[in-house]
Amino acid sequence: MATGSVREVLPPALDSHSDPPPIFDGTTRLYISYTCPYAQRVWITRNCKGLQDKIKLVPIDLKNRPAWYKQKVYPANKVPALEHNNEVKGESLELIKYIDSHFEGPSLFPDDPAKKEYAEELFSYIDSFYKTATSSFKGDGSKAGVAFDYIETALSKFEDGPFFLGQFSLVDIAYAPFIERIHPFLLEVKKYDFTLGRPKLATWIEEMNKNEAYTQTKSDPKDLVQSYKERFMAQL
Ligand SMILES: N[C@@H](CCC(=O)N[C@@H](CS)C(=O)NCC(=O)O)C(=O)O
Numbered sequence: 001m002a003t004g005s006v007r008e009v010l011p012p013a014l015d016s017h018s019d020p021p022p023i024f025d026g027t028t029r030l031y032i033s034y035t036c037p038y039a040q041r042v043w044i045t046r047n048c049k050g051l052q053d054k055i056k057l058v059p060i061d062l063k064n065r066p067a068w069y070k071q072k073v074y075p076a077n078k079v080p081a082l083e084h085n086n087e088v089k090g091e092s093l094e095l096i097k098y099i100d101s102h103f104e105g106p107s108l109f110p111d112d113p114a115k116k117e118y119a120e121e122l123f124s125y126i127d128s129f130y131k132t133a134t135s136s137f138k139g140d141g142s143k144a145g146v147a148f149d150y151i152e153t154a155l156s157k158f159e160d161g162p163f164f165l166g167q168f169s170l171v172d173i174a175y176a177p178f179i180e181r182i183h184p185f186l187l188e189v190k191k192y193d194f195t196l197g198r199p200k201l202a203t204w205i206e207e208m209n210k211n212e213a214y215t216q217t218k219s220d221p222k223d224l225v226q227s228y229k230e231r232f233m234a235q236l
Pocket residue numbers: 033035036037038039062077078079080090091092093
């Protein structure tokens with residue numbers, strides 16, 4: 001995708017020693033963490049719309065967070081947050097829709113009412129998808145099968161392309177950061193490859209990996225697996 005082909009030099013994350021940016025000076029800023037899947041959704045959306053020059057990335061070091069972030073930027077003290085028109089908004093699913101409808105660039109949401117309705121169903125399934133997939137980390141991994149079957153079926157619904165709604169959309173962006181983490185973790189730790197026997201899901205991953213707007217936001221899978229190990233293995 002042409003708009004994704006701008007290769008950016010990514011700024012270093014701000015920590016407790018960093019000064020705040022000049023907040024509310026008219027600049028549109030997207031506060032993220034390089035490792036947060038929710039923030040990644042909004043970062044991908046910004047890249048897909050070719051807004052690299054319009055929306056400035058401000059990465060935050062969540063482990064050593066600057067105090068000004070909660071005090072001056074976003075009282076919820078989470079990422080992502082978007083500073084736009086003298087307001088700060090949060091919640092990744094809200095933000096991807098907001099960026100798609102308030103900024104220039106290709107539309108990432110269909111007009112077709114059947115697709116719109118299905119998009120809402122898929123957005124509301126994400127939390128159960130994540131819960132089912134990660135709860136399976138305790139067993140042999142294959143118990144997550146129902147969650148991946150749901151995805152495989154969803155990917156079969158519209159036949160005009162390999163994505164959730166046929167053509168690439170915000171729904172793909174919403175799922176990608178989670179699939180990016182769960183896939184290498186289950187492969188390495190449980191020796192379970194959820195793409196086996198799920199050809200649509202295998203193709204979806206392949207197609208997503210052709211999109212530079214997305215691949216530029218990806219973390220090293222080794223780091224993702226390591227951070228999931230730290231997070232989930234203690235509970236196993
Ligand atoms: N529901 C929020 C979740 C955001 C979220 O949990 N972000 C994490 C990082 S991945 C965070 O900022 N955690 C810091 C904290 O909770 O103190 C969204 O979709 O934007």
